Amino acid sequence: MMKQKVIQRFANLSAIGMFLILAMGALVTKADAGRGCGDEWPLCHGKFVPAHTISSFIEYSHRLVVGVVTLILIATFYLVFRYVKRADAKWFITGTIVMTLIQAVMGAMAVIWPQSSVVLALHFGLSLLAFAFSLLLALIFTPYGDYDGAGVVRGGFKALVWITAVYTYIVVYLGAFVRHTSSSGGCSGWPLCNGEVIPELSGATGIVFMHRIAALLLFFCILTLYIQAKKRYDATDKMVLGSKWALIFVLLQIISGAVVTWSMTNETAYLFTGMIHAMIIACLFGFLSYLCVLTLYYRKQT
Known part of the structure; x- marks a missing residue:
């Protein structure tokens, strides 16, 4: 029972984290802060903690949240594959991590090598899929996930x-x-x-x-x-x-x-x-x- 509660909490944190990443990504785009850290990744203007300009703060905060949520996802991945027997739970956490990794790689590439709007628009779509997978995982541990x-x-x-x-x-x-x-x-x-x-x-x-x-x-x-x-x-x-x-x-x-x-x-x-x-x-x-x-x-x- 204790393990179930721990896994449920990590699943909830994963969904909340992916939702936050999606919202912050939208803010980066709306504020035109995608170049707030120049052409560098993972550093921001050559520093781990950049100067506090608005654009660099928005972009770097987004990167920091992605890093923290990624650690939560790794822990959730381990817990699900170690203790959860449901196959759909394993598919959902795997989908979340895969979409998050692709999104992170595309984000880094967009900073280092400027890309077209057609490609950049896919970035939000990947965030959406990652959030959907994480939400489906969290729902498994609620009555809505009982099929x-x-x-x-x-x-x-x-x-x-x-x-x-x-x-x-x-x-x-x-x-x-x-x-x-x-x-x-x-x-x-x-x-x-x-x-x-x-x-x-x-x-x-x-x-x-x-x-x-x-x-x-x-x-x-x-x-x-x-x-x-x-x-x-x-x-x-x-x-x-x-x-x-x-x-x-x-x-x-x-x-x-x-x-x-x-x-x-x-x-x-x-x-x-x-x-x-x-x-x-x-x-x-x-x-x-x-x-x-x-x-x-x-x-x-x-």
């Missing part, structure tokens, strides 16, 4: 869940691409873009408008998912609860996206709302990932 007596799932509903999750990842990538191309100012105002329903689709305006349309379609996908879950399962079923929270978070994501646009004239508010937007996206993707896992445990029904 005994799971219900049935039809092929059509299972496909809807997975398609929605994959499409969400694409929308997230588009959002990260908006940030890394500094295109956020392409659409002033919300819900209209530069005062138009359909603006001129070129440059930064086209990139932002494409992201907005993709986010709107995502809302309808998740709304459909929730409606279908309610039709097929009892109100207390994990499928319904997960779908409901996904719907709540996609609504919050749209609202926070509007707030980000409205706050662009205030630098501090813009940074803060941008972080909130990224954290909401992480929660949304986390719930959709949980639904994907549920479809693997529910019995298939034709």
Whole structure:
């Protein structure tokens, strides 16, 4: 029992740590602090503790948190493989570590060798996957991770869940691409873009408008998912609860996206709302990932 509690605490710390890394990574991008430590890694301007400029502090703090969380992940990895018999727990901690390592390597490469916005946008996507894996691991040690007596799932509903999750990842990538191309100012105002329903689709305006349309379609996908879950399962079923929270978070994501646009004239508010937007996206993707896992445990029904 004592070992179980220790493992659960480390799993929770891993999920919290990955969530913090994701939020701080979004802050680094929003504050344009990715070059805050120059072209050096792991040192920052040749020092372990750099000068306290804002950009170097933000970038170095992000690196420090990644280092601490990595140690927590290593300890969690050992505990899971040593004491936990569930195969899914081993898959989830392995996925977390693999995504974190790839993310760290890409981050170091981005500092030493500047990369395109297309590649840099993948950095946030990897952080999202790492957080999703860590969240799924933490849920194993809660009632939500108990899949005994799971219900049935039809092929059509299972496909809807997975398609929605994959499409969400694409929308997230588009959002990260908006940030890394500094295109956020392409659409002033919300819900209209530069005062138009359909603006001129070129440059930064086209990139932002494409992201907005993709986010709107995502809302309808998740709304459909929730409606279908309610039709097929009892109100207390994990499928319904997960779908409901996904719907709540996609609504919050749209609202926070509007707030980000409205706050662009205030630098501090813009940074803060941008972080909130990224954290909401992480929660949304986390719930959709949980639904994907549920479809693997529910019995298939034709």
